[in-house]
Amino acid sequence: MLKIYNTLTRKIEEFQTLEPNLVKMYVCGVTVYNDAHVGHAMSALVFDVIRRYLEYRGYTVKYVMNYTDVDDKIINRAKQLGEDPLALSKRYIEDYARDLQNLNVLPATSNPQVSKTIPLIIQFIEGLIQKGHAYAASNGDVYFRVTSDDDYGRLSGRKLDDMQAGARIEIGEAKDHPMDFALWKSAKEGEISWESPWGHGRPGWHIECSAMNLAELGEQIDIHGGGNDLIFPHHENEIAQSECYTGREFSRYWIHNGMLQLGGEKMSKSLGNIISIKELLSQREADVMRMLVLNGTYRAPLMFNDETLDAAQKNVERLKSGFRAAPLSAKGLAPEAASALVSAAESAKANFIEAMDNDFNTAGAVAALFESVKAINTARDNGATAAQLKPAQVIFRELANVLGLKLEEKQGSGDADAFINLLIEVRGEVRKQKLWATSDLIRDRLNELGVAIEDSKDGTTWKWN
RNA sequence: GGCGUCGUCGCCAAGUGGUAAGGCAAGGGUCUGCAAAACCCUUAUUCGCGGGUUCGAAUCUCGCCGACGCCUCCA
Numbered sequence: 302m303l304k305i306y307n308t309l310t311r312k313i314e315e316f317q318t319l320e321p322n323l324v325k326m327y328v329c330g331v332t333v334y335n336d337a338h339v340g341h342a343m344s345a346l347v348f349d350v351i352r353r354y355l356e357y358r359g360y361t362v363k364y365v366m367n368y369t370d371v372d373d374k375i376i377n378r379a380k381q382l383g384e385d386p387l388a389l390s391k392r393y394i395e396d397y398a399r400d401l402q403n404l405n406v407l408p409a410t411s412n413p414q415v416s417k418t419i420p421l422i423i424q425f426i427e428g429l430i431q432k433g434h435a436y437a438a439s440n441g442d443v444y445f446r447v448t449s450d451d452d453y454g455r456l457s458g459r460k461l462d463d464m465q466a467g468a469r470i471e472i473g474e475a476k477d478h479p480m481d482f483a484l485w486k487s488a489k490e491g492e493i494s495w496e497s498p499w500g501h502g503r504p505g506w507h508i509e510c511s512a513m514n515l516a517e518l519g520e521q522i523d524i525h526g527g528g529n530d531l532i533f534p535h536h537e538n539e540i541a542q543s544e545c546y547t548g549r550e551f552s553r554y555w556i557h558n559g560m561l562q563l564g565g566e567k568m569s570k571s572l573g574n575i576i577s578i579k580e581l582l583s584q585r586e587a588d589v590m591r592m593l594v595l596n597g598t599y600r601a602p603l604m605f606n607d608e609t610l611d612a613a614q615k616n617v618e619r620l621k622s623g624f625r626a627a628p629l630s631a632k633g634l635a636p637e638a639a640s641a642l643v644s645a646a647e648s649a650k651a652n653f654i655e656a657m658d659n660d661f662n663t664a665g666a667v668a669a670l671f672e673s674v675k676a677i678n679t680a681r682d683n684g685a686t687a688a689q690l691k692p693a694q695v696i697f698r699e700l701a702n703v704l705g706l707k708l709e710e711k712q713g714s715g716d717a718d719a720f721i722n723l724l725i726e727v728r729g730e731v732r733k734q735k736l737w738a739t740s741d742l743i744r745d746r747l748n749e750l751g752v753a754i755e756d757s758k759d760g761t762t763w764k765w766n
Numbered sequence: 767g768g769c770g771u772c773g774u775c776g777c778c779a780a781g782u783g784g785u786a787a788g789g790c791a792a793g794g795g796u797c798u799g800c801a802a803a804a805c806c807c808u809u810a811u812u813c814g815c816g817g818g819u820u821c822g823a824a825u826c827u828c829g830c831c832g833a834c835g836c837c838u839c840c841a
Contacts, residue, residue: 308770311770313782328841329841330841331840331841332839332840337841338841340840340841341841342841343841344841345841347841348841372839373839374839454769457769457770457836457837458768458769458770459768459769459836459837460768460769463767463768463769463837464768464769464837506839526841527841528840528841529770529771529835529836529841530835530836530839530840530841531836531840531841532769532770532835532836533769533836533837534836534837534838535840557841558841559771559834559835560834560835560840560841561841562834593778596778596779596788596789597778597779598779598780600771601771601772601834602771602772602833602834602835604778608777608778609777609778611790612777612778612789612790612791613778613789613790615789615790615791616778616789616790619789619790622803622804625803625804652787656780659781659782662780662781664778664779664780664787664788664789665779665780665781665787665788667779667780667788667789668779668780668787668788668789669787669788670788671788671789672787672788675805678803678804678805679804679805679806681804681805682797682804682805682806683805732799735799737799737800740799740800741799741800741801744801744802748802753802753803754801754802755802755803755804756798756801756802756803757797757798757803757804758797758798762803
């Protein structure tokens, strides 16, 4: 039985879907005006693993991740670059999609965009006004009336009275209540805008997600995800809008990932301490970033630095060792030992599922993977043939896939293989003659070129580092 | 100040009332000409501190200390 921590109730709850075997899941995507950073990667990876696991458990997952392509920051950046805002956001949408692909994140079922949801957003706002939950101000803005929603503050655990102290009203805003938030913003001169009953303008941030949710998944969804920095005000406001509009419970489960910590601080655009996904992937395999995330708790802050990345890289290397081939000359395992290997793999699988069922305990799941590796490597050391390793490796691969780990040995171009094999062969001859200095020279020089040599009783093998 | 998360081996980290998973690092060993890789063994009587509940607590409860996040755009 899958159990999930629900931010809304602050409890671990049994997971039950609205419709049998179908999970409707919405995850807040990014505002596309710049390169996505490793913090975005963490969030994307967390929800990718959740999605993969739900599918592994037999659910069909409708996975929606939006792009915010209309926003102040986009408009400002476009102005700076002298570019059309929608052209700019289109570039970064394509860019982010590539980043996600490079991180081995499965594509969403759909990626709605604000700019393509405007009519529904307007309709949504009109509905809220009709029901008395929103009002058009004199300046052309439309605001949500927070006092009209008795439940306002329920996700973040805040009371309206407590919130007022910190709230501030920007100059030019015409709110009835300081916490009222914009559903529609009137356009400034020369800004991108759409025609609406309230004049030219564009949607506020929060209404976009409510509208795209409705468009893609309907009135009620199973899981809403995002970073925990979105709990307030973004998700709070989404709940207010959606539930006031439809009169029904919006999302059953709210899942929030913790923030990536860079040098002890949260990484964010406003702090400027950013490492882009592209920078990271130019130095590390996608599996390394994924392992970093998997080895922690998705809800907790995650330390991102060279040390934690190195540790993650070693974990990845170790897991890869489980897929190494058996030597051709392997003499084979006794039947009991071979079946013990299969039981070990199946037991690891059971532990894996148990861990993942417990609020996606990926660290526990990774530990189960290490169990598999150990069993496989021990069997190989004891002389298991390729055929005997196979069943355990198949299970191991299945579990690695659920976590989205590729665990591929690095491939060279292929062109060099013949020459490397030749050098290995020559080295073999030299070793027969006990010319160790020459043999070690070849090994060292190949190592410098990224080729790792491994001698064993059964001959010499090599791989790219 | 308000809301929330969290403090477990040198480091990362699981554990959700029944007597401390896993990885890295470290030490010893097997294999090897020597390495590397892999394998085997060792490494927390103890879970921030102090009370309480219980036959029994890292796990529940109270207090304290400390870290972090949100309360303004943010994954």
